Amino acid sequence: MTNTLLVAGGRVLRPDMTVERADVVADRDTGEIEAVGPNVAEEYDPDETLDAEGCLVMPGLVNAHTHVAMTLLRGYADDKPLDPWLREDIWPAEAALEPEDVRAGAKLGIVEMIRSGTTAFADMYFDVDEVVAAVEEAGVRARVGHGVVTVAKDDEEAAADVEESLRVAREFDGAADGRVSTAFMPHSLTTVGEGLLREGVETAREEGIPVHFHANETRDEVVPIVEERGERPLSYADDVGMLEESNFLAHGVHTDDEEIELLADRGAAVVHCPASNMKLNSGIAPIQKMLDAGVTVGIGTDGAASNNDLDMFDELRDAAMIGKLGADDAAAVPAAAAVKAATAGSAAAIGVDAGRIEVGAAADVAVVEFDAPHLAPTHDYVSHLAYAARGSDVRHTVCDGRVLMRDREVLTLDEERVVAEARERAASLVERAE
Ligand SMILES: N[C@@H](CCSC[C@H]1O[C@@H](n2cnc3c(=O)[nH]cnc32)[C@H](O)[C@@H]1O)C(=O)O
Numbered sequence: 001m002t003n004t005l006l007v008a009g010g011r012v013l014r015p016d017m018t019v020e021r022a023d024v025v026a027d028r029d030t031g032e033i034e035a036v037g038p039n040v041a042e043e044y045d046p047d048e049t050l051d052a053e054g055c056l057v058m059p060g061l062v063n064a065h066t067h068v069a070m071t072l073l074r075g076y077a078d079d080k081p082l083d084p085w086l087r088e089d090i091w092p093a094e095a096a097l098e099p100e101d102v103r104a105g106a107k108l109g110i111v112e113m114i115r116s117g118t119t120a121f122a123d124m125y126f127d128v129d130e131v132v133a134a135v136e137e138a139g140v141r142a143r144v145g146h147g148v149v150t151v152a153k154d155d156e157e158a159a160a161d162v163e164e165s166l167r168v169a170r171e172f173d174g175a176a177d178g179r180v181s182t183a184f185m186p187h188s189l190t191t192v193g194e195g196l197l198r199e200g201v202e203t204a205r206e207e208g209i210p211v212h213f214h215a216n217e218t219r220d221e222v223v224p225i226v227e228e229r230g231e232r233p234l235s236y237a238d239d240v241g242m243l244e245e246s247n248f249l250a251h252g253v254h255t256d257d258e259e260i261e262l263l264a265d266r267g268a269a270v271v272h273c274p275a276s277n278m279k280l281n282s283g284i285a286p287i288q289k290m291l292d293a294g295v296t297v298g299i300g301t302d303g304a305a306s307n308n309d310l311d312m313f314d315e316l317r318d319a320a321m322i323g324k325l326g327a328d329d330a331a332a333v334p335a336a337a338a339v340k341a342a343t344a345g346s347a348a349a350i351g352v353d354a355g356r357i358e359v360g361a362a363a364d365v366a367v368v369e370f371d372a373p374h375l376a377p378t379h380d381y382v383s384h385l386a387y388a389a390r391g392s393d394v395r396h397t398v399c400d401g402r403v404l405m406r407d408r409e410v411l412t413l414d415e416e417r418v419v420a421e422a423r424e425r426a427a428s429l430v431e432r433a434e
Pocket residue numbers: 067082086090091094124125126146147148149161187214217276302303306
Protein backbone atom coordinates (compact mmCIF):
# COMPACT_ATOMS: atom_id res chain seq x y z
CA MET A 1 0.00 0.00 0.00
CA THR A 2 1.37 3.36 -0.91
CA ASN A 3 1.01 6.35 1.30
CA THR A 4 -0.90 8.89 -0.78
CA LEU A 5 -1.98 12.51 -0.80
CA LEU A 6 -4.94 13.42 -2.99
CA VAL A 7 -5.47 16.94 -4.29
CA ALA A 8 -9.11 16.74 -5.29
CA GLY A 9 -11.70 18.69 -7.23
CA GLY A 10 -9.56 21.30 -8.90
CA ARG A 11 -8.29 22.25 -12.29
CA VAL A 12 -4.69 21.44 -13.14
CA LEU A 13 -2.07 23.43 -15.04
CA ARG A 14 -0.33 20.95 -17.33
CA PRO A 15 3.27 21.30 -18.59
CA ASP A 16 2.03 22.60 -21.98
CA MET A 17 0.25 25.42 -20.12
CA THR A 18 -3.22 24.08 -20.83
CA VAL A 19 -5.71 23.76 -17.98
CA GLU A 20 -7.97 20.79 -17.42
CA ARG A 21 -10.25 19.49 -14.69
CA ALA A 22 -8.20 16.86 -12.84
CA ASP A 23 -7.18 15.42 -9.48
CA VAL A 24 -3.56 14.87 -8.52
CA VAL A 25 -2.29 11.93 -6.47
CA ALA A 26 1.11 12.15 -4.80
CA ASP A 27 3.06 9.26 -3.32
CA ARG A 28 4.17 10.58 0.06
CA ASP A 29 6.90 7.94 0.35
CA THR A 30 8.69 8.67 -2.91
CA GLY A 31 7.64 12.33 -2.99
CA GLU A 32 6.55 11.95 -6.61
CA ILE A 33 3.34 12.59 -8.51
CA GLU A 34 1.72 9.22 -9.05
CA ALA A 35 -1.38 10.07 -11.07
CA VAL A 36 -3.10 13.02 -12.72
CA GLY A 37 -6.53 12.85 -14.29
CA PRO A 38 -10.22 13.69 -14.09
CA ASN A 39 -11.24 10.45 -12.37
CA VAL A 40 -8.12 9.21 -10.58
CA ALA A 41 -9.57 10.08 -7.15
CA GLU A 42 -11.91 7.08 -7.48
CA GLU A 43 -8.98 4.69 -7.76
CA TYR A 44 -7.32 5.73 -4.50
CA ASP A 45 -8.07 5.58 -0.83
CA PRO A 46 -5.85 8.48 0.15
CA ASP A 47 -4.20 8.93 3.53
CA GLU A 48 -4.68 12.68 3.24
CA THR A 49 -6.82 14.90 1.02
CA LEU A 50 -6.57 18.57 0.06
CA ASP A 51 -9.67 20.27 -1.25
CA ALA A 52 -8.97 22.09 -4.54
CA GLU A 53 -12.57 22.94 -5.47
CA GLY A 54 -12.59 26.26 -7.34
CA CYS A 55 -8.79 26.24 -7.38
CA LEU A 56 -5.99 25.81 -9.88
CA VAL A 57 -3.40 23.18 -9.01
CA MET A 58 -0.08 24.35 -10.39
CA PRO A 59 3.55 23.32 -9.93
CA GLY A 60 5.12 24.88 -6.87
CA LEU A 61 6.97 28.01 -7.97
CA VAL A 62 10.75 27.80 -8.04
CA ASN A 63 12.68 30.85 -6.86
CA ALA A 64 15.87 30.22 -8.80
CA HIS A 65 18.04 32.92 -7.24
CA THR A 66 17.85 34.39 -3.77
CA HIS A 67 19.77 35.12 -0.60
CA VAL A 68 17.01 33.96 1.69
CA ALA A 69 18.40 35.22 5.00
CA MET A 70 18.51 38.76 3.58
CA THR A 71 14.89 39.07 4.68
CA LEU A 72 16.45 40.51 7.85
CA LEU A 73 17.67 43.44 5.73
CA ARG A 74 14.34 44.04 3.99
CA GLY A 75 13.88 47.81 3.76
CA TYR A 76 17.24 48.45 5.46
CA ALA A 77 18.78 50.27 2.48
CA ASP A 78 16.81 51.29 -0.60
CA ASP A 79 17.07 53.59 -3.59
CA LYS A 80 20.73 53.09 -4.51
CA PRO A 81 22.56 51.37 -7.38
CA LEU A 82 24.15 47.94 -6.85
CA ASP A 83 27.75 48.82 -6.06
CA PRO A 84 27.26 51.51 -3.38
CA TRP A 85 24.25 49.59 -2.02
CA LEU A 86 26.45 46.52 -1.43
CA ARG A 87 29.56 48.35 -0.24
CA GLU A 88 28.03 51.09 1.90
CA ASP A 89 25.04 49.32 3.37
CA ILE A 90 24.63 45.60 2.79
CA TRP A 91 28.15 44.22 3.24
CA PRO A 92 28.79 46.16 6.48
CA ALA A 93 25.47 44.91 7.89
CA GLU A 94 26.20 41.35 6.75
CA ALA A 95 29.56 41.53 8.52
CA ALA A 96 27.62 41.80 11.79
CA LEU A 97 25.38 38.79 11.04
CA GLU A 98 25.58 35.88 13.43
CA PRO A 99 24.72 32.29 12.49
CA GLU A 100 21.45 32.52 14.48
CA ASP A 101 20.50 35.57 12.39
CA VAL A 102 20.96 33.56 9.21
CA ARG A 103 18.74 30.81 10.64
CA ALA A 104 16.04 33.33 11.66
CA GLY A 105 16.18 35.18 8.34
CA ALA A 106 16.06 31.94 6.37
CA LYS A 107 13.01 30.77 8.31
CA LEU A 108 11.26 34.09 7.72
CA GLY A 109 12.00 33.91 4.00
CA ILE A 110 10.87 30.31 3.77
CA VAL A 111 7.59 31.03 5.57
CA GLU A 112 7.00 33.85 3.11
CA MET A 113 7.76 31.53 0.19
CA ILE A 114 5.55 28.70 1.44
CA ARG A 115 2.69 31.17 1.90
CA SER A 116 3.09 32.34 -1.70
CA GLY A 117 3.36 28.89 -3.28
CA THR A 118 7.13 28.59 -3.68
CA THR A 119 8.38 25.08 -2.97
CA ALA A 120 12.01 25.25 -4.09
CA PHE A 121 14.72 27.88 -4.25
CA ALA A 122 18.40 28.39 -5.02
CA ASP A 123 20.30 30.22 -2.32
CA MET A 124 23.71 31.89 -2.23
CA TYR A 125 24.82 32.96 1.24
CA PHE A 126 27.09 32.07 4.14
CA ASP A 127 26.53 30.07 7.35
CA VAL A 128 24.94 27.63 4.93
CA ASP A 129 24.45 25.02 7.66
CA GLU A 130 21.85 27.39 9.12
CA VAL A 131 20.05 27.69 5.79
CA VAL A 132 20.09 23.90 5.46
CA ALA A 133 18.64 23.51 8.96
CA ALA A 134 15.81 25.92 8.09
CA VAL A 135 15.12 24.06 4.82
CA GLU A 136 15.08 20.76 6.66
CA GLU A 137 12.63 21.96 9.28
CA ALA A 138 10.35 23.79 6.82
CA GLY A 139 10.07 20.90 4.36
CA VAL A 140 10.95 22.85 1.22
CA ARG A 141 13.54 22.01 -1.44
CA ALA A 142 16.69 24.06 -2.11
CA ARG A 143 19.99 24.18 -3.94
CA VAL A 144 22.29 25.99 -1.54
CA GLY A 145 25.83 27.29 -1.60
CA HIS A 146 28.42 29.48 0.08
CA GLY A 147 29.03 32.71 -1.86
CA VAL A 148 32.73 33.39 -2.43
CA VAL A 149 34.15 36.91 -2.49
CA THR A 150 37.94 37.24 -2.74
CA VAL A 151 38.39 40.96 -3.39
CA ALA A 152 39.68 42.84 -0.34
CA LYS A 153 40.90 39.57 1.23
CA ASP A 154 44.50 38.41 1.61
CA ASP A 155 45.59 35.32 -0.35
CA GLU A 156 45.06 32.94 2.53
CA GLU A 157 41.58 34.21 3.39
CA ALA A 158 40.61 34.25 -0.26
CA ALA A 159 41.71 30.65 -0.81
CA ALA A 160 39.91 29.61 2.38
CA ASP A 161 36.67 31.17 1.10
CA VAL A 162 36.89 29.11 -2.12
CA GLU A 163 37.63 25.99 -0.06
CA GLU A 164 34.64 26.73 2.18
CA SER A 165 32.32 26.93 -0.83
CA LEU A 166 33.58 23.58 -2.12
CA ARG A 167 33.32 22.03 1.36
CA VAL A 168 29.73 23.23 1.75
CA ALA A 169 28.85 21.86 -1.68
CA ARG A 170 30.27 18.46 -0.78
CA GLU A 171 28.89 18.30 2.74
CA PHE A 172 25.26 19.25 2.25
CA ASP A 173 24.47 17.63 -1.08
CA GLY A 174 21.59 15.24 -0.42
CA ALA A 175 20.74 16.65 3.03
CA ALA A 176 17.14 16.85 4.31
CA ASP A 177 16.20 13.50 2.77
CA GLY A 178 17.55 14.61 -0.60
CA ARG A 179 15.64 17.90 -0.68
CA VAL A 180 18.90 19.82 -0.40
CA SER A 181 21.35 19.94 -3.28
CA THR A 182 24.32 22.24 -3.63
CA ALA A 183 26.54 24.28 -5.94
CA PHE A 184 29.91 26.00 -5.91
CA MET A 185 29.03 29.70 -5.79
CA PRO A 186 31.63 32.30 -6.77
CA HIS A 187 29.81 35.59 -6.14
CA SER A 188 30.60 37.17 -9.53
CA LEU A 189 33.22 37.51 -12.26
CA THR A 190 34.53 40.74 -10.70
CA THR A 191 34.40 39.88 -6.99
CA VAL A 192 36.43 36.67 -7.32
CA GLY A 193 39.99 36.86 -8.69
CA GLU A 194 40.86 34.91 -11.84
CA GLY A 195 43.35 32.43 -10.38
CA LEU A 196 41.12 31.21 -7.57
CA LEU A 197 38.05 31.31 -9.82
CA ARG A 198 39.73 28.96 -12.29
CA GLU A 199 40.93 26.63 -9.54
CA GLY A 200 37.56 26.49 -7.79
CA VAL A 201 35.58 25.93 -10.99
CA GLU A 202 37.97 23.22 -12.13
CA THR A 203 37.60 21.34 -8.85
CA ALA A 204 33.81 21.73 -8.98
CA ARG A 205 33.75 20.38 -12.54
CA GLU A 206 35.93 17.42 -11.66
CA GLU A 207 33.61 16.54 -8.80
CA GLY A 208 30.39 17.11 -10.75
CA ILE A 209 29.35 20.09 -8.61
CA PRO A 210 27.25 22.72 -10.44
CA VAL A 211 28.37 26.36 -10.45
CA HIS A 212 26.13 29.34 -9.69
CA PHE A 213 27.19 33.00 -9.90
CA HIS A 214 26.03 36.56 -10.58
CA ALA A 215 26.91 37.82 -14.08
CA ASN A 216 26.33 40.77 -16.39
CA GLU A 217 24.17 42.45 -13.77
CA THR A 218 25.19 46.08 -14.24
CA ARG A 219 27.01 48.03 -16.92
CA ASP A 220 29.59 49.02 -14.28
CA GLU A 221 30.44 45.37 -13.88
CA VAL A 222 30.66 44.58 -17.61
CA VAL A 223 32.81 47.53 -18.71
CA PRO A 224 35.92 46.77 -16.59
CA ILE A 225 35.93 43.15 -17.78
CA VAL A 226 35.73 44.23 -21.40
CA GLU A 227 38.44 46.86 -20.87
CA GLU A 228 40.84 44.61 -19.00
CA ARG A 229 40.36 41.41 -20.95
CA GLY A 230 39.18 42.59 -24.36
CA GLU A 231 36.34 40.10 -24.18
CA ARG A 232 32.76 39.99 -22.94
CA PRO A 233 32.08 38.62 -19.42
CA LEU A 234 30.38 35.45 -20.65
CA SER A 235 33.23 34.72 -23.04
CA TYR A 236 35.51 34.88 -19.98
CA ALA A 237 33.07 32.71 -17.98
CA ASP A 238 33.04 30.21 -20.83
CA ASP A 239 36.82 30.10 -20.88
CA VAL A 240 36.84 29.41 -17.14
CA GLY A 241 34.33 26.60 -17.70
CA MET A 242 31.34 28.19 -15.98
CA LEU A 243 28.78 27.77 -18.78
CA GLU A 244 28.31 24.01 -18.47
CA GLU A 245 24.79 22.63 -18.69
CA SER A 246 24.41 22.17 -14.93
CA ASN A 247 25.48 25.76 -14.25
CA PHE A 248 23.25 28.79 -13.84
CA LEU A 249 23.89 32.49 -13.53
CA ALA A 250 21.79 35.23 -12.02
CA HIS A 251 20.76 38.40 -13.91
CA GLY A 252 22.35 38.39 -17.40
CA VAL A 253 21.02 41.94 -17.84
CA HIS A 254 23.76 43.33 -20.08
CA THR A 255 24.15 40.34 -22.36
CA ASP A 256 24.85 40.80 -26.06
CA ASP A 257 23.74 38.59 -28.96
CA GLU A 258 26.98 36.62 -29.05
CA GLU A 259 26.77 35.92 -25.34
CA ILE A 260 23.19 34.73 -25.78
CA GLU A 261 24.35 32.35 -28.52
CA LEU A 262 27.10 31.12 -26.21
CA LEU A 263 24.58 30.42 -23.44
CA ALA A 264 22.30 28.56 -25.84
CA ASP A 265 25.19 26.56 -27.19
CA ARG A 266 26.72 25.62 -23.83
CA GLY A 267 23.43 25.04 -22.00
CA ALA A 268 24.00 27.22 -18.92
CA ALA A 269 20.76 28.75 -17.62
CA VAL A 270 19.96 32.38 -16.84
CA VAL A 271 17.93 33.35 -13.79
CA HIS A 272 16.06 36.56 -14.49
CA CYS A 273 15.53 38.79 -11.43
CA PRO A 274 13.32 41.59 -12.78
CA ALA A 275 12.38 43.33 -9.52
CA SER A 276 15.99 43.53 -8.31
CA ASN A 277 17.06 44.77 -11.75
CA MET A 278 14.41 47.50 -11.67
CA LYS A 279 14.99 48.52 -8.06
CA LEU A 280 18.77 48.83 -8.38
CA ASN A 281 18.26 50.34 -11.86
CA SER A 282 20.56 47.64 -13.25
CA GLY A 283 18.76 47.47 -16.60
CA ILE A 284 16.39 45.19 -18.53
CA ALA A 285 17.53 41.66 -19.37
CA PRO A 286 16.86 40.56 -23.00
CA ILE A 287 14.66 37.66 -21.90
CA GLN A 288 12.62 37.25 -25.08
CA LYS A 289 15.83 37.10 -27.11
CA MET A 290 17.16 34.44 -24.76
CA LEU A 291 13.96 32.42 -25.06
CA ASP A 292 14.08 32.74 -28.86
CA ALA A 293 17.68 31.50 -28.85
CA GLY A 294 16.72 28.47 -26.75
CA VAL A 295 18.41 29.54 -23.51
CA THR A 296 16.95 27.98 -20.35
CA VAL A 297 15.44 30.90 -18.43
CA GLY A 298 14.31 30.77 -14.81
CA ILE A 299 13.04 33.51 -12.51
CA GLY A 300 14.28 34.55 -9.08
CA THR A 301 13.51 37.25 -6.55
CA ASP A 302 17.14 37.90 -5.55
CA GLY A 303 17.42 38.89 -1.88
CA ALA A 304 14.59 40.62 -0.04
CA ALA A 305 16.76 43.72 0.38
CA SER A 306 16.59 44.43 -3.37
CA ASN A 307 13.03 43.38 -4.12
CA ASN A 308 11.62 43.71 -1.33
CA ASP A 309 9.57 40.51 -1.08
CA LEU A 310 9.95 36.87 -2.04
CA ASP A 311 6.56 36.53 -3.78
CA MET A 312 7.17 34.73 -7.08
CA PHE A 313 3.78 35.85 -8.44
CA ASP A 314 5.06 39.44 -8.25
CA GLU A 315 8.23 38.32 -9.91
CA LEU A 316 6.66 36.56 -12.84
CA ARG A 317 4.36 39.50 -13.43
CA ASP A 318 7.38 41.81 -13.39
CA ALA A 319 9.11 39.49 -15.86
CA ALA A 320 6.16 39.63 -18.25
CA MET A 321 5.83 43.42 -17.92
CA ILE A 322 9.47 44.45 -18.15
CA GLY A 323 10.02 41.89 -20.92
CA LYS A 324 7.67 43.89 -23.12
CA LEU A 325 9.35 47.20 -22.30
CA GLY A 326 12.78 45.70 -22.95
CA ALA A 327 11.78 44.26 -26.32
CA ASP A 328 9.57 47.27 -27.18
CA ASP A 329 6.93 44.68 -28.04
CA ALA A 330 3.69 43.96 -26.18
CA ALA A 331 3.85 40.38 -27.46
CA ALA A 332 7.19 39.70 -25.78
CA VAL A 333 7.35 37.45 -22.68
CA PRO A 334 3.66 36.47 -22.88
CA ALA A 335 1.81 35.10 -19.85
CA ALA A 336 2.53 31.44 -20.58
CA ALA A 337 6.25 32.12 -21.06
CA ALA A 338 6.48 33.92 -17.72
CA VAL A 339 4.59 31.16 -15.87
CA LYS A 340 6.71 28.51 -17.52
CA ALA A 341 9.92 30.33 -16.63
CA ALA A 342 8.88 30.57 -12.95
CA THR A 343 8.08 26.84 -12.80
CA ALA A 344 9.67 24.44 -15.30
CA GLY A 345 12.31 26.97 -16.41
CA SER A 346 13.48 27.70 -12.88
CA ALA A 347 13.43 23.99 -11.98
CA ALA A 348 15.60 23.16 -15.00
CA ALA A 349 17.90 26.09 -14.23
CA ILE A 350 18.65 24.95 -10.68
CA GLY A 351 18.50 21.26 -11.54
CA VAL A 352 15.53 19.94 -9.58
CA ASP A 353 13.08 17.47 -11.10
CA ALA A 354 10.05 19.63 -10.33
CA GLY A 355 8.16 22.53 -11.89
CA ARG A 356 5.56 20.47 -13.71
CA ILE A 357 2.42 18.54 -12.79
CA GLU A 358 3.23 15.24 -14.42
CA VAL A 359 3.51 11.62 -13.31
CA GLY A 360 7.04 10.96 -12.03
CA ALA A 361 7.88 14.62 -11.30
CA ALA A 362 8.40 15.79 -7.74
CA ALA A 363 5.09 16.31 -5.92
CA ASP A 364 5.75 20.01 -5.40
CA VAL A 365 2.44 21.79 -5.81
CA ALA A 366 0.73 25.12 -5.17
CA VAL A 367 -3.06 25.25 -5.03
CA VAL A 368 -4.26 28.70 -6.03
CA GLU A 369 -7.73 29.87 -5.06
CA PHE A 370 -9.58 31.68 -7.81
CA ASP A 371 -12.58 33.17 -6.03
CA ALA A 372 -11.13 36.56 -5.03
CA PRO A 373 -12.57 39.66 -6.79
CA HIS A 374 -9.28 40.41 -8.54
CA LEU A 375 -9.44 36.98 -10.22
CA ALA A 376 -12.98 37.33 -11.60
CA PRO A 377 -14.02 36.60 -14.24
CA THR A 378 -11.70 33.78 -15.27
CA HIS A 379 -11.38 33.89 -19.05
CA ASP A 380 -7.90 32.47 -18.90
CA TYR A 381 -6.17 30.88 -15.90
CA VAL A 382 -2.66 31.38 -17.22
CA SER A 383 -3.34 35.07 -17.86
CA HIS A 384 -4.42 35.44 -14.24
CA LEU A 385 -1.34 33.65 -12.93
CA ALA A 386 0.86 36.09 -14.82
CA TYR A 387 -1.05 39.33 -14.50
CA ALA A 388 -3.54 39.23 -11.63
CA ALA A 389 -2.80 36.55 -9.02
CA ARG A 390 -0.87 37.23 -5.83
CA GLY A 391 1.01 35.03 -3.44
CA SER A 392 -1.82 35.41 -0.94
CA ASP A 393 -4.15 33.61 -3.35
CA VAL A 394 -2.30 30.38 -2.60
CA ARG A 395 -4.41 28.14 -0.37
CA HIS A 396 -2.30 24.99 0.00
CA THR A 397 1.39 24.30 -0.58
CA VAL A 398 2.87 20.81 -0.99
CA CYS A 399 6.52 19.82 -1.30
CA ASP A 400 7.85 16.30 -1.79
CA GLY A 401 4.31 15.01 -1.29
CA ARG A 402 4.06 16.63 2.15
CA VAL A 403 1.56 19.38 2.97
CA LEU A 404 3.51 22.45 4.13
CA MET A 405 0.51 24.79 4.19
CA ARG A 406 -3.15 23.79 4.46
CA ASP A 407 -5.89 26.41 4.13
CA ARG A 408 -3.30 29.18 4.49
CA GLU A 409 -1.90 27.76 7.71
CA VAL A 410 1.79 26.89 7.57
CA LEU A 411 2.15 23.51 9.26
CA THR A 412 5.90 22.98 9.42
CA LEU A 413 6.97 26.26 11.03
CA ASP A 414 5.35 28.33 13.75
CA GLU A 415 4.73 31.43 11.68
CA GLU A 416 4.09 33.81 14.57
CA ARG A 417 7.27 32.77 16.33
CA VAL A 418 9.33 32.92 13.14
CA VAL A 419 8.18 36.48 12.47
CA ALA A 420 8.73 37.62 16.07
CA GLU A 421 12.20 36.11 16.18
CA ALA A 422 13.17 37.67 12.86
CA ARG A 423 12.02 41.09 14.10
CA GLU A 424 14.10 40.75 17.25
CA ARG A 425 17.17 39.50 15.45
CA ALA A 426 16.92 42.22 12.80
CA ALA A 427 16.65 44.94 15.43
CA SER A 428 19.77 43.85 17.28
CA LEU A 429 21.63 43.24 14.00
CA VAL A 430 21.04 46.81 12.91
CA GLU A 431 22.17 48.08 16.30
CA ARG A 432 25.40 46.09 16.03
CA ALA A 433 25.99 47.22 12.43
CA GLU A 434 25.72 50.93 13.22
N1 LIG B 1 31.32 35.13 1.41
C1 LIG B 1 30.86 36.41 0.95
C2 LIG B 1 29.36 36.47 0.89
C3 LIG B 1 28.77 36.18 -0.41
S1 LIG B 1 27.09 35.68 -0.23
C4 LIG B 1 26.29 36.49 -1.53
C5 LIG B 1 26.30 37.99 -1.46
O1 LIG B 1 25.55 38.50 -2.55
C6 LIG B 1 25.03 39.75 -2.15
N2 LIG B 1 23.97 40.19 -3.07
C7 LIG B 1 22.65 40.33 -2.87
N3 LIG B 1 22.02 40.75 -3.98
C8 LIG B 1 22.98 40.89 -4.91
C9 LIG B 1 22.96 41.32 -6.28
O2 LIG B 1 21.94 41.65 -6.87
N4 LIG B 1 24.16 41.32 -6.91
C10 LIG B 1 25.31 40.97 -6.31
N5 LIG B 1 25.36 40.59 -5.04
C11 LIG B 1 24.21 40.55 -4.36
C12 LIG B 1 24.58 39.48 -0.75
O3 LIG B 1 24.41 40.64 -0.03
C13 LIG B 1 25.70 38.59 -0.22
O4 LIG B 1 26.68 39.35 0.42
C14 LIG B 1 31.38 37.46 1.91
O5 LIG B 1 32.15 37.13 2.74
O6 LIG B 1 30.97 38.60 1.79
